[in-house]
Amino acid sequence: MTQTLIKEQQQLVLSKRSIALFAIVHAAALLAPWFFSWSALGVAIFLHWLFGGIGICLTYHRLLTHRSFQVPQWLEYILTTIGLLALQGGPIFWVASHRLHHAHTEDNEQDPHSSKRGFLWSHVLWLLYPRKPFFSYESYKKFAPDIERHAYYRWLEKNFLVLQIPLGVLLYALGGWSFVIYGMFVRSVFLWHSTWFVNSATHLWGYCNFPVDDSSRNLWWVALLTYGEGWHNNHHAHPRVAKMGQRWWEIDSTWWIIQGMQKLGLAKKVVT
Numbered sequence: 001m002t003q004t005l006i007k008e009q010q011q012l013v014l015s016k017r018s019i020a021l022f023a024i025v026h027a028a029a030l031l032a033p034w035f036f037s038w039s040a041l042g043v044a045i046f047l048h049w050l051f052g053g054i055g056i057c058l059t060y061h062r063l064l065t066h067r068s069f070q071v072p073q074w075l076e077y078i079l080t081t082i083g084l085l086a087l088q089g090g091p092i093f094w095v096a097s098h099r100l101h102h103a104h105t106e107d108n109e110q111d112p113h114s115s116k117r118g119f120l121w122s123h124v125l126w127l128l129y130p131r132k133p134f135f136s137y138e139s140y141k142k143f144a145p146d147i148e149r150h151a152y153y154r155w156l157e158k159n160f161l162v163l164q165i166p167l168g169v170l171l172y173a174l175g176g177w178s179f180v181i182y183g184m185f186v187r188s189v190f191l192w193h194s195t196w197f198v199n200s201a202t203h204l205w206g207y208c209n210f211p212v213d214d215s216s217r218n219l220w221w222v223a224l225l226t227y228g229e230g231w232h233n234n235h236h237a238h239p240r241v242a243k244m245g246q247r248w249w250e251i252d253s254t255w256w257i258i259q260g261m262q263k264l265g266l267a268k269k270v271v272t
Contacts, residue, residue, distance in 0.1 A: 012129040012131070013129065014128060014129060015127075015128060015129065015130050018127055018128050018130065019128060022124075022127075022128070022192075025087075025185050025188050025189060026189055028181060028184075028185035029181070029185040029186045029188070029189040031181050031185075032181055032182065032185075032186050035177055035178040035181040035182065036178070037175075037178050039175060039178075039179075040175060040178040040179050040181070040182035040183070041182060043171070043175065043179050043182055043183045043187075044182040044183055044186045044187040044190070047183050047187045048187050048190055048191050048194075049227070050082060051082060051083070051085050051086035051087075051187070051191060052086055052191045052194060052195070052226070052227065053226075053227040053253065053254060053257070054079065054082055054083075054257065055079070055080075055082040055083030055084070055085060055086045056083055056086050056088060056094075056191075056195060057226060057227045057228065057229050057254045058079065058227075058254050058257055058258065059076075059079040059080055059082065059083045060080070060083040060086075060088070060091060060094045060095065060098075061098065061229065062242055062254065062258070063076065063079065064076075064080065064083075064091055064094075064095050064147060065094075065095045065098045065099060066239055066240050066271075067240070067271075068240055068241065068242035068258075068270065068271045069242050069258055069261075069262075069267045069268065069269060069270040069271065070267070070268050070269045071261065071266055071267055071268075072266070075266060077152055080153065080156065081156065084156050084160050084163060085163070085164065085167055086188075086191060087160075087164060087188050087191075087192075088191075088192070088195060089160060090153070090156050090157030090158070090160045091144075091147055091153050091156060091157065092137075092140070092141055092144050092147050092148050092153060092154070092157045093135075093137075093140060093157065095143075095144040095147050096134075096140040096141065096142075096143035096144040096147075097112045097113075097134060097140065099143050099144065100112055100134065100140075100143055101113065101199075102236070102239055105213075105214040105216070105236065106203070106214050106215065112126055112131070112134040113126040113199045113200075115199070115200065115203035115204065115215060119200050119201075119204060120200075122196075122199045122200040122203060123193075123196045123197070123199060123200035123201075124196055137157070164184070167183075167184065168180055168184050171183040171184060194222075194225040194226050195226065195229075197219075197222045197225065197226070197230075198222060198226055198229050198230060198232060201219055201222055202216060202217050202218070202219045202222050202230055202232035202233075203215045203216055203217065203232070204217070205217060205219055206218045206219035206220075206222075206230075206232070206233070207233070208233045209233055209234055209237070209246055209247065210233055210234065210236075210237035210238075211237075212233060212236050212237050214236060216232045216233045216235070216236040217232060217233050218230065218231045218232060218233045218234060218250065219232065220250075223244075223245070223250065223251065223252070224251070227252070227253045227254045228244045228245055228250075228251065228252030228253055228254045228255060229244065229254070231244040231245050231246065231250050231252065234246045234250070240271045241271055241272060242255065242258050242270050242271050242272065243255040243258075243272065258270060
């Protein structure tokens with residue numbers, strides 16, 4: 001470890017806001033045994049797929065970040081709103097962070113969650129010790145100008161936490177506190193770690209189909225948790241390709257959704 005990196009780590013400041021958010025959500029998720037019902041568990045699984053599979057994997061990642069395909073603008077707005085409800089930040093922040101990750105993969109200074117800083121850093125610590133270039137709106141918006149120019153996306157960026165409230169109210173109306181605990185908190189914790197494993201685990205374990213200049217790997221269990229995102233070596237080799245699973249056994253359910261949208265005429269210019 002270089003002296004520069006050691007010095008910077010000593011200067012990192014823990015975000016009390018981030019600690020509070022993650023602590024509250026994880027603590028609330030621990031209430032799950034006292035609010036269990038099969039219907040509540042079903043809600044958590046469905047919302048994990050809807051907000052994670054459709055909102056994050058399909059929309060935030062493949063549609064907005066890499067423009068692997070195109071959809072009508074009205075549909076893009078709907079899908080992006082679904083992504084917002086995953087509680088992983090606004091679309092401008094998410095897209096900018098991921099583009100920086102690809103542009104400077106594993107560079108300790110320019111990759112927001114460089115795996116060279118260690119498993120915990122790439123998994124979650126980069127969110128708990130936010131560095132200004134990656135968390136200051138005036139800084140990160142420069143890396144997602146195509147997203148930032150939309151007034152609706154700027155509004156979502158400013159209100160992504162507030163917009164979780166209507167979701168909680170809806171879940172309470174449908175199933176009481178059981179639906180809230182499972183649909184909001186259990187789902188969020190499981191989805192957070194599912195997504196974070198793409199940043200951490202797939203840069204440590206797995207196999208490669210393609211030679212790349214980084215440590216990205218294909219990891220089957222992460223792919224199952226993230227609807228195909230775990231085929232990370234494939235993705236780093238061909239970032240704009242809409243299909244991440246390249247071999248017959250590499251299941252990529254997000255790609256199936258894109259194919260279905262294509263057949264319906266909703267997805268066009270799909271990069272293959």
